[in-house]
Amino acid sequence: MSPTSLIIILTENKLNGDNFREWKQNLLIVLNCEKHKFVLDETCPIEAQPKVRNRWRGSDSIVRCYMLASMSSVLEKQHENFRTAMKIRKILEDLLGGQVKPDTPVKEHMLKLMGLFAEVEDNGAELDVNTQIEIVFKSLTNEFASFKDAYNLGNKTFTLTQLMKELQFYELMLNGGKLIQEKPEANLAMGPSSSKGK
Structure with a gap:
């Protein structure tokens, strides 16, 4: 299958660290058009028939190539050893995808x-x-x-x-000398304290 002309969007707007949101949006456009986006959302189906596994692996290889080819050479070198496109996406999102939330210490x-x-x-x-x-x-x-x-x-x-x-x-x-409090554990119930024996 020959790549679409949409790939020009990726090669002309390479990921450089400052443009992650735009790069990701362009990548998703290309992958949706070529019907390869599913490898960013689904792991390789181990129990599936060989034909399904081979399709997933083939699409993953194509997506990895698109991702690496559309990065600056520094980012490409840093991510070339990751085995799946999903892993590259996760690391990029964690590193470049967003700012710290204001209430996070x-x-x-x-x-x-x-x-x-x-x-x-x-x-x-x-x-x-x-x-x-x-x-x-x-x-x-x-x-x-x-x-x-x-x-x-x-x-x-x-x-x-x-x-x-x-x-x-x-x-x-x-914060005027006040620490931002770390978030309590999700499984702890927070409520008014009760005193027994009074």
Whole structure:
């Protein structure tokens, strides 16, 4: 099957880290048109007939190629070792797909990103510290804009742990010295406390 002319959308608008939403939208347009989008949403059907498994694997291979060919060379190198298009999409969404929610403590957000960076490296990709810090900065809300500017102007170099501590301190300053509370566990019931024996 020959690729559609829509692929030009992907090659002319390569993912560079700043344009994830637009890139993803363009990718979905191409994949819907070519009927390959299902590999981003479904895992390979292990129990299915060989014909179905082979179709899924063939589509996954095509989608992986489209994704890698439509990234900057740095991002392509970082993601080329992932085995499925679904895994590439998940990592990209986690790293580039959105900003931290305003009620999420920066420590919680940083720990999540550090876990993702470790997962990326476990899969054979190399993310240098500067790239990791750039991803962190792109994921922060606009409240941290002056922190980002001071970091860049000061020509500072931090490890991710040092950056997390500095961001926590900045977050405290933003909130007048009050910590943003971590979310309670989902399975805990929150209600008025009761006193027995009174």
